[in-house]
Amino acid sequence: GQSLEQPSEVTAVEGAIVQINCTYQTSGFYGLSWYQQHDGGAPTFLSYNALDGLEETGRFSSFLSRSDSYGYLLLQELQMKDSASYFCAVVDSNYQLIWGAGTKLIIKP
Amino acid sequence: SQTIHQWPATLVQPVGSPLSLECTVEGTSNPNLYWYRQAAGRGLQLLFYSVGIGQISSEVPQNLSASRPQDRQFILSSKKLLLSDSGFYLCAWSVRQNYGYTFGSGTRLTVV
Numbered sequence: 001g002q003s004l005e006q007p008s009e010v011t012a013v014e015g016a017i018v019q020i021n022c023t024y025q026t027s028g029f030y031g032l033s034w035y036q037q038h039d040g041g042a043p044t045f046l047s048y049n050a051l052d053g054l055e056e057t058g059r060f061s062s063f064l065s066r067s068d069s070y071g072y073l074l075l076q077e078l079q080m081k082d083s084a085s086y087f088c089a090v091v092d093s094n095y096q097l098i099w100g101a102g103t104k105l106i107i108k109p
Numbered sequence: 110s111q112t113i114h115q116w117p118a119t120l121v122q123p124v125g126s127p128l129s130l131e132c133t134v135e136g137t138s139n140p141n142l143y144w145y146r147q148a149a150g151r152g153l154q155l156l157f158y159s160v161g162i163g164q165i166s167s168e169v170p171q172n173l174s175a176s177r178p179q180d181r182q183f184i185l186s187s188k189k190l191l192l193s194d195s196g197f198y199l200c201a202w203s204v205r206q207n208y209g210y211t212f213g214s215g216t217r218l219t220v221v
Contacts, residue, residue: 031208042199042212043153087152097207101152 002026004100006088011106012078020073020086020103028093032064032071035087037102043087046073075105083107111136115200115213122220128173128187130216132200135181140202142183143210144175147197159183160206195220 004024012018022032031050035043049055049064049071061074075082085102092098115132122128134140144156155168157175165175172191176184183200200213 033208035210042215043210045209045211048208091207095206097155099153099155 002092002098004088004090004098006086006100006103008101009104009106011108014078014080014107014109016078017074017076018078018105020075020088020105022071022073022088022100024069024071024088024090024098026090026092026098029066029069030091030093030095032062033089033091033097034062034073035089036084037087038084046086078107080107080109111202111211113200113202113211113213115216117216118214119217120219122190122218124192124220125189128185128190128194128218130185130198130200130218132183132185132213133181134183134202137181137202137204139180140204141206142177143201143203144183144185145199145201147199149197153199156185190220192220194218 006022010018010020031048033048034046036046037043047055047062049062052064052066054061054063059076064071073086085104087102088100090098112135141160143158145153146156147153157165157167159165159177162177162180173187195218198216198218201210203210
């Protein structure tokens with residue numbers, strides 16, 4: 001079957017750096033996406049990796065290793081507003097988007 | 110710029126009643142459209158997607174149906190709601206299939 005695994009919850013301190021991992025097992029692979037969702041809100045698109053390596057967008061970076069079926073989202077200089085759930089999602093060989101269950105990021109002052 | 114509108118924001122419906130949720134996209138043509146459901150504290154479940162007018166793909170057999178009567182309009186319907194239909198319903202669009210979704214603000218449906 002197809003699956004994405006990410007931690008259910010991660011806790012970090014304001015101003016610190018946190019990494020949210022995502023491992024996937026899918027029938028084929030076209031790309032890995034990350035979305036942010038605040039409580040009660042809709043998900044918003046953060047990043048997309050189709051090739052190995054690190055993509056940086058401001059305080060957020062996303063990494064992909066296709067050989068390891070692994071990626072991560074790196075958040076730097078954490079702010080309280082970064083408290084949210086983060087979802088990884090993979091496009092498989094049928095061009096379907098498979099979602100992880102989400103990681104709740106808790107930030108403490 | 111492109112915008113997506115989804116309404117209503119909240120809805121409380123009795124069991125057995127019909128449902129119609131509407132989603133419209135502005136500022137783009139021939140978008141890929143999606144309906145998702147999210148249970149509280151859970152991930153997203155794809156319900157339907159559409160790559161064009163009248164083209165609907167269903168991912169999960171259920172009590173719901175979808176239609177795309179116009180290029181930028183996507184409707185989620187049910188003839189008779191069940192308690193298990195409660196959840197957070199999200200409409201989304203993308204230019205490329207399954208890449209870079211933009212979500213609507215969602216409808217929180219409670220079936221009582």
